[in-house]
Amino acid sequence: MAAAVEVQDLQKHYGAVRAVDGISFSVAEGEVFGLLGHNGAGKTTTIRMLTGRARPTAGRAMIAGIDAVTDRDRVKPLINAVFEDVNLYDRFAGIENLRFFATLYGVKASRADELLDLVGLRDAGKRKTKTYSSGMKQRLMIARSLINTPRVLFMDEPTRGLDPTSAREVRALVAQLARGGTTIFLTTHYMEEADELCTRVAFLSQGKIVALDTPRELKLRYGQRTAVVLLRDRTEQTIRLDDPLEAARLADWMRADQVLTVHSQEGTLEDVFVALAGRSL
């Protein structure tokens, strides 16, 4: 079975600027794949090439085994996207936005009503979208992205600018879609979001992939292996788990019954990002 997304040596140059500089990766069916990186790292350009909105300078991009560059019209029904910026027809009602895209994709208008239900906007469906809150707009964009039941859904910063409650709702929707088997290609600045949602993540820096693995493996690889020990005298001691001498100190405290608590200090994806960005930049 072909991978949902297969990218080989993909490049995009704007004059002398190498926005994407020879990246390769593969995303399996049903996977939530995160593409992480700082501003200008090449995330959005990568999505633009994969969704057929920009032609690569070199390399190949395949969606479900179909060439996304030379066979765009066959790829279009298989994909959809949630964009970084709100891009709804604001003089149209929510339901009108969805029905328009239902017509474009040749699906039944009733699909629009189903999706309004899914994202909890049934009651607001007849209101013009310019009256929606940011969270409602984002949910409507997600509904729109599902209108053609895509095999691969690209989500470019889907929670950017949302308040914590709205962001949580959007993350719940993404998780729900992933459980339903939709392949999700996610870019985000929020490392905890990637950690929560993604099965694998790739770090992009200056157009190149500098790390690609599961969040756990990356955290183990780049995070600090330390633990904070709280002793009976209420002092905290940080010990390195990869240092035999410090391990011996912990053993001594435990033998002397000095240890109240031990908290492992597992690294975060943010630590990984800082470590990688520091090296790359």
Add this chain to the structure above:
Amino acid sequence: MRLPIVAAIFRKDVVDAVRDSRVLVSLLTPLVLAILYNTIFPEERLFEAKIAYAGPETSALVRTLEQRAGQTVDLKLRQVSTAEEARRLVESQDVDAAFVLPPDVDDAVRSGRRPTIALIQPSEGSSAANFLSASLEAGLRTLAGQQSIATVQVERVQAGSKDQGVMGELGTRRYFVLATVVMMLGMIAVLAVPIILTEEAEKKTLDALLLVANYREVILGKALVGVAYSAVSVAIMLGLTRLPPADMVTFVAGTGLLSASLIGLGLLLGGLFKTAAQVYTWSSVVLLPVIMPAFVAGLPVPDVVDLALRLFPTFQGMRIMTNGLAGKTLFDDAWISYAILLVWIAIAYGLLAWRLSRRES
């Protein structure tokens, strides 16, 4: 090219455009001007005659009246049952004049029985009464099979075939209505269409659209919106001003080609600006040189200016449309006008295709 997608984009934009006040203004302004022209050029209005009659509807005299009215008199004929009723209508000024025919008027005239036909008119007389009187007399002569006592030979000469004096030939009102049609096509093409396109890019809805459509389908959908608004607006304009083109084929050809070339320019313009506000500001500046040549077509200008203006699509469109509206050749060498418009269309859409191919890469 997938036509269902083009049709969906077209329908969406037609609805969206009328919800946008800026676009709506560009559509309504020329129509307001049409109403204004009806007010400020009353001398060229159709002469209206409201006439009542009592008598047989099938009489040849009634038909003669209708034929003589033709397109120059707006005849409103009303049949009543009695002479008394006809008189009351004249007295109450509900009609301008009335006449009463005996039941067998046609046979009576043909057999020389000299029937009496009563003409009822206000004491001060009226143009409608004069028209009625003259028409009845002519109708009676025809019915009686009488020859005219002399033949008036009408010679039609080819006047006004030069560019100069076309306003005099066409009439001030027609000329300005036609110029306003060109302005209307210009406003739709250079203002409304670019706003529709630019706003799509500005609000990034174009990104969502391009996930399913391609650039050509989007552009075609928007061009069709311009064509549809142009067609409807021109029809309303001519309807409001009651100026049906005498040569419909020529008029539609000129309007269609001019509209197509201007919409091509408008779409190119739309690609140059980043925001609809910029389009709104700068299109007004662009609009003036685009439509001005149309207002000069047929007016006496120095040869060098005339030569330069001939390169403009609005100038050539105006020439074809003038011939179409008048139903005669007021401007010679129409093929040159068609050729120049076609060249403009080729240039505009060629550049558009080039831009689209660059954008897709």
